[in-house]
Amino acid sequence: MGIQFCTHGNLVLIVVEDADEVIELKRKKRQNLEKSLKKKTKAATEIQAWWRGTLVRRTLLHAALRAWIIQRWWRQTLVNLLQKKRREALVTYANTVRAVVKIQSLVRMWRIHWRYCQVLNAIRVIQCHWECQNCYTCALLRGHCVVTATHLQFHIEIINP
Template identity: 50%
Template sequence: MTEETRAMTEKTPAMTEKTPAMTEKTPAMTEKTRAMTEKTRAMTEKTPAMTEKTPAMTEKTRAMTEKTPAMTEKTPAMTEKTRAMTEKTPAMTEKTPAMTEKTPAMTEKTPAMTEKTPAMTEKTRAMTKTSAAVLIQAWWRGTLLRRSLLEAALNAWIIQSWWRKMLAKLWERRRRAALEMYAKKTWATVKLQSWYRMWRIRQRYCRLLNAVRIIQVYWRWHSCHTRGFIQGNYEIKENQLNIQLEISLGSQACKVQQCITLPIKE
């Protein structure tokens, strides 16, 4: 604190020398205050946008709080810089007369600056109006684009649902056609198999029947030659029965004829 007080005491003569220049600068400062008030109005108009940016600012403040330890480490370097600035103060005091000479020219420029301020305010208002119009146009274009996208999405969804329905119907038809073809093929194969099996069984049956007939013929011939057989016929005439019999026993044969009267009631 003692070092700071010494530096302040050293700066007081220079500050006393600067007071006349400061008094001369007061009109310019008043004009600047007016400009600052106009800027404050513009800033008040911009406050909604600034409120939207507050979360980002809070994040930046957090980053700044994180950087404070590094800033505390840099304080010795800053004190060294302040010492260098105090060493430069004599040179600054030497430059003050030149600055006092420039002040009249600055005072002459102030009326022109004051004349330009209304035009600048009008320009700022026009800029705010154009920015608002641009924002409204952007919002309306965005809404139109979103509506067109929604309509396109709905149309695409309708087309997709219709196409899926048609595909399901086509697959169902193909499946039914395939099932019908499979049933027809299986029925045809079963019929062919049944016809072939029937033909084979009939052929075997015919063969067996021919074999049985041949066996029967041979057996009858054998039985006739070994045991014999009886053949005969009969005839009925009025009340008589005529019988003719032929009996063969091996190599021997015998014929019998007989007439039998029948008892018929009158």
């Protein structure tokens, strides 16, 4: 128990305190302060954890978006390369077909020309032999020729007037 004297002007105040009560009150105040401090520390820790989590999620989201952009670009690049290869293959195929058709056309033209030259030579031979005969005034020659890619048709008619 403690006695305390305080003077305020003409007034004297005597405070009688029980030491155990004072100690108990100080201990309760300290506990309340510690509880309050623990609550504030816990709240601050939770806020910091939430903020760090938000930062981490934001960073991961940005990284995921960047990875998605790179993947999209790469896929588009692969599609463009595939289209380019297809276009080149198509152009190569078209040029090859065009060249084959041209060669086939030239070979067919050469074969027909060769057959036509054969017919002309045959006609010249016949005309030459006919003119050498004595009776070329007795008859007339009429010829008809059909030239195809596979065969030669040649018809000669001798007409007596």
